[in-house]
Amino acid sequence: MQAMDRVQKERLSEGLCRDDLEATTSSERLQEDNYRNFGEATRNASRRTKLYRLRYLQQSIEIQQQTFTFNDLEKRHKFEPHWDKTKFQWRHMNKKEDRCCIYTNGSKLRGRVGCASVCILNKVEMFSDQKRLSDEASVYMAELKAIESAINLANSHHYSSVKIISDSRSVLQALCNPNNCTSPISFLKSLLRSSTTSCELIWTKAHVGTEGNKIADFYAKQATTREEVDLPTSLSTKYIKSAISKVIKSDWQQQWTTSLKGRAVHELCPLINIQRIHGNYFLNQVITGHGAIAYYQHKFFSSSPVCSCGKEIEDRDHLIYRCENWTAIRRKFFPKNFLNRTLVQLLTQKQARIGIELIMKIKLEKIIETLDT
Numbered sequence: 001m002q003a004m005d006r007v008q009k010e011r012l013s014e015g016l017c018r019d020d021l022e023a024t025t026s027s028e029r030l031q032e033d034n035y036r037n038f039g040e041a042t043r044n045a046s047r048r049t050k051l052y053r054l055r056y057l058q059q060s061i062e063i064q065q066q067t068f069t070f071n072d073l074e075k076r077h078k079f080e081p082h083w084d085k086t087k088f089q090w091r092h093m094n095k096k097e098d099r100c101c102i103y104t105n106g107s108k109l110r111g112r113v114g115c116a117s118v119c120i121l122n123k124v125e126m127f128s129d130q131k132r133l134s135d136e137a138s139v140y141m142a143e144l145k146a147i148e149s150a151i152n153l154a155n156s157h158h159y160s161s162v163k164i165i166s167d168s169r170s171v172l173q174a175l176c177n178p179n180n181c182t183s184p185i186s187f188l189k190s191l192l193r194s195s196t197t198s199c200e201l202i203w204t205k206a207h208v209g210t211e212g213n214k215i216a217d218f219y220a221k222q223a224t225t226r227e228e229v230d231l232p233t234s235l236s237t238k239y240i241k242s243a244i245s246k247v248i249k250s251d252w253q254q255q256w257t258t259s260l261k262g263r264a265v266h267e268l269c270p271l272i273n274i275q276r277i278h279g280n281y282f283l284n285q286v287i288t289g290h291g292a293i294a295y296y297q298h299k300f301f302s303s304s305p306v307c308s309c310g311k312e313i314e315d316r317d318h319l320i321y322r323c324e325n326w327t328a329i330r331r332k333f334f335p336k337n338f339l340n341r342t343l344v345q346l347l348t349q350k351q352a353r354i355g356i357e358l359i360m361k362i363k364l365e366k367i368i369e370t371l372d373t
């Protein structure tokens with residue numbers, strides 16, 4: 001029994017002695033892991049395994065009844081010859097751009113993706129091009145393909161020089177980056193190099209009323225309504241990662257809903273959340289129901305489950321809502337109608353949280369005092 005007391009005391013004082021309240025005991029860390037870290041580690045491992053199988057072992061993987069093969073994946077040209085490390089500079093758009101301007105835009109609408117380029121000369125629309133991409137394509141890819149189509153349009157109309165005006169800073173920055181070796185960017189760079197039309201790349205801010213940009217946006221949105229996909233595009237790693245994450249999250253949620261473990265936390269947080277929360281040694285004991293609460297201690301140390309007030313078994317609810325030992329703290333920190341508030345509501349309220357933390361802190365100190373004597 002004495003050995004038990006020592007273990008119990010060590011566990012309890014471990015938390016109290018630490019300066020920062022974020023410190024947690026190892027047993028509590030496990031509880032927290034159940035609650036928030038479990039998913040993160042598993043998710044990362046599972047995502048990496050799947051990506052590794054797809055990218056390096058070139059095996060096909062299945063995500064939500066959809067099969068992805070190595071050939072679907074966007075390739076990287078790691079060993080780019082030095083002459084291919086070209087930088088294509090771009091500049092900001094001036095108020096008045098003369099010469100022939102080709103505005104480009106990409107759009108995602110109702111799960112479909114489209115891109116468009118439109119040539120405007122002296123405020124007159126000369127010609128345009130619209131294409132629908134695979135639904136899996138990103139807006140970035142659509143913006144990139146729109147620039148590709150603009151170069152092709154300029155070449156086919158035998159222009160000597162054009163200005164290509166895009167609102168996608170990320171694509172222009174990728175073109176300007178000599179180390180970007182993704183295959184779509186490499187292809188676009190080679191197209192710019194071999195183009196018979198001299199192309200000047202210009203960036204304009206989106207949605208500020210630039211007429212040409214608005215027209216290109218309209219056409220890109222219209223392109224999403226086309227029956228057939230004109231440009232089947234390869235899948236970016238980002239897309240695959242996000243698809244894998246979705247599946248893992250839904251598996252995790254199902255596991256969290258049906259598991260028999262960590263039910264006290266589940267009662268408070270039934271939905272999984274990948275955003276980390278700050279661990280707090282005292283609050284976590286209330287959240288998990290594990291720690292310096294008589295009912296929980298009774299399970300492990302055969303101590304009495306009855307509260308020191310002698311009225312009830314001391315569980316989470318008794319401690320927070322009913323125990324008369326803490327009436328003064330409740331009066332000071334809790335809202336008046338705290339009995340109508342759920343524990344989650346109290347935990348999300350700053351003042352009430354301070355009160356709950358204080359209750360736990362005093363409780364722990366008292367337990368350690370009794371163990372000392």
Ligand SMILES: [Zn+2]
Nearest residue numbers: 307309323324
């Ligand atoms: Zn009590």
